[in-house]
């Protein structure tokens with residue numbers, strides 16, 4: 280079976296990280312996010328993958344190449360303009376129409392058992408099977424109602440509490456028969472959720488419930504949460520093996536000065552320098568080649584590769600993108616995001632989900648937010 284991975288979206292909710300890096304290439308525990316999707320496909324016996332791309336496609340192509348490093352054959356198709364989830368799949372029809380195929384949103388971290396999903400699809404002889412996952416707050420999502428036999432009975436878009444009779448949502452992974460292509464108009468924007476699936480209700484559309492780990496990494500809070508879940512091994516990923524029994528993972532040679540403190544769980548990238556008197560963790564992921572000076576603290580946060588924290592910086596529940604630097608005594612907290620290559624000088628306070636754009640320079644003591 281072949282798989283189409285949808286990676287064409289602009290990832291607006293994850294800005295400013297996605298202004299310079301497409302969402303699938305935003306690092307998760309120091310690897311491009313979508314590499315976890317590829318690993319999962321490969322581990323479930325999928326050998327051919329089509330990337331359906333749009334926004335910033337070049338980085339994806341150059342990183343994955345022909346896919347052989349991942350044990351996969353990878354093909355790339357780039358849209359001239361966004362075609363929506365179903366339009367994007369119609370656009371790659373020629374590569375997958377020779378049988379049933381998988382479609383995956385490229386921004387979902389999950390350990391869903393794809394084999395069981397495919398077996399279920401086959402056992403029902405379904406035209407389409409949607410993986411479903413339960414959520415705590417059903418009002419925030421489009422819900423999927425199924426009958427006892429698993430057939431989809433209908434969809435409820437962001438319902439009020441009195442309308443709710445299910446907590447299952449579309450998990451962004453589908454198995455489809457090629458006849459689904461007949462339902463998608465070519466060359467224009469079209470969606471599975473609003474276009475294709477409602478047409479298939481009562482005509483061979485099934486839902487497959489899974490209680491596996493599931494997280495859409497598309498917002499900063501969920502992106503952070505996905506990291507915490509990797510650190511706590513709530514989700515099975517290729518990083519799990521590196522986290523030792525003390526929940527510390529060093530991804531290569533790290534220079535940890537005597538008197539520097541790691542508080543697990545933590546992941547430290549190759550070539551990092553952590554000076555005496557600095558504290559990293561708990562819940563910190565540090566990208567390769569970062570320098571953390573004395574007196575600085577990083578907790579519940581992500582530093583992408585090549586970041587520098589000068590002395591006495593505090594980073595808490597925040598994200599610092601590749602190559603950014605933070606000057607002495609600055610506090611970065613409360614869901615703040617510092618974009619790629621930005622420079623925040625000393626004595627600033629960035630909190631309250633403030634987002635600093637890539638390359639920006641914030642002068643000393645100018646923000647107390």
Ligand code: GTP
Pocket residue numbers: 285286287288289290291292293302331332333358360361362363364367384385386497
């Ligand atoms: P937001 O702008 O933050 O909503 O993110 P997004 O653009 O990624 O949209 P969304 O999270 O709804 O998309 C779900 C998945 O479908 C992601 O993996 C997207 O990359 C992908 N996707 C969304 N729209 C398109 C499209 O028009 N073409 C392609 N090829 N993929 C798309």
